Amino acid sequence: MQSKSGVFHFKAEAFRCNMLGYLPYQQMGTYMLDAADLHANERNFGMTYLMPRHLAWVLSRFTLEMTDMPRPAQPFEITTWVENTMKFFTSRNFKVTAGDHVLGYGRSIWAMIDTATRQPTNILEVRNGEMMQWVDSELECPIAPPTKFRFGPDCRLERSVETRYSDADINGHINSMRYIGMALDLFGPDWHREHYVRRLDAAYMAESHCGDVLNFYLEEAGDTIGVRIAKVEPATGDETDVCRCSILV
């Protein structure tokens, strides 16, 4: 029988590392999503099973807290497991290690949607609630649950970005990890040399598509920075929040 948790092996490709010589959050998040996908597919609740049934996992929250990051060509492992499953949400955790060295942890919360109606589906009805058997309540994820930045009146428009082909994922939506990359792209090379991102929380609120214009709003509060990303309706200029990040430095 399959174990509840899965361990997946990666290697930090040199040309995915940043100017500081390590994997940036966007890239680490991409490996984590890959581990999540592999873990779920191996246990028959991944995309391979869901797609033909017009179901899909949608990422709702993503938290990363890395005390260290892999260096070029360094092998590392991502352990991932389902922490809990409820009717409309499931939480999945991550532990990143390089051998004995713990590099950090991640948390994520997912909804399941019907891809035709885009409405939430009852996770516990899929395969008669078989997912419950994978819930691992023993493994520990010692980082705090997802937090939200409280945006106030000081939130300022920092940048507008027209999204492009390379920003989109396999569904034609802007890649959820790319929002994180674009949020950190609000800061120049000097800022990145002087600040190590200790933790990043992302809340995904709506989908945006390749070609959408995104407005990035920024607000600072002590050692935490909030980035609010809104897509702009071309005809009316109306804005809809698609992603909100809280960045701890």
Added chain:
Amino acid sequence: MQSKSGVFHFKAEAFRCNMLGYLPYQQMGTYMLDAADLHANERNFGMTYLMPRHLAWVLSRFTLEMTDMPRPAQPFEITTWVENTMKFFTSRNFKVTAGDHVLGYGRSIWAMIDTATRQPTNILEVRNGEMMQWVDSELECPIAPPTKFRFGPDCRLERSVETRYSDADINGHINSMRYIGMALDLFGPDWHREHYVRRLDAAYMAESHCGDVLNFYLEEAGDTIGVRIAKVEPATGDETDVCRCSILV
């Protein structure tokens, strides 16, 4: 003894695939650079050996011709070998396979520079010309040598991009594969649905840094598109070509 060529195993991570459901050229190129780096390091002429000696490989030309691309979670292999080495240039080829299925080929030409002076170094003087022993003249790379697009007066400015943190590589230069990504980002989702890029040639002419503004010029000639990328000197507006691409669709 090490074999002349090296075979490296990868897997197309789902969240690196494009909206059409396969790895885009930028991502495939990144895996190829990784294979090149691993192959060179295993034979003591990679970054690990060169960096402490203030030497570095600099990519001069890169050609990719893919008849097919890996799909999400599909394992694939990159075979890479040195085709030839001369005083100031070495050529390295790539073959991409998924089991028995050949997906495509790549060619690359590299110079070696002194990282202090940024001047070319004699490759044959490194380790007494030991690199010559790795030249594999038996493996075949059946694609045409690198070609150049002939830019004419119809070349038009298509887009200006201020480069960001996530565009830079470990040296703080704009990632060579990111130029390819940005060149293909000149085209919208509809264009990508209607056109498969059969071949891409990139010539790297100068380095640009995170924060540089890049102008993208575009010209079409039949089924080939030329993209000329120039960095803009902020004080004077003078332009220097950093990369030229020829895209065959």
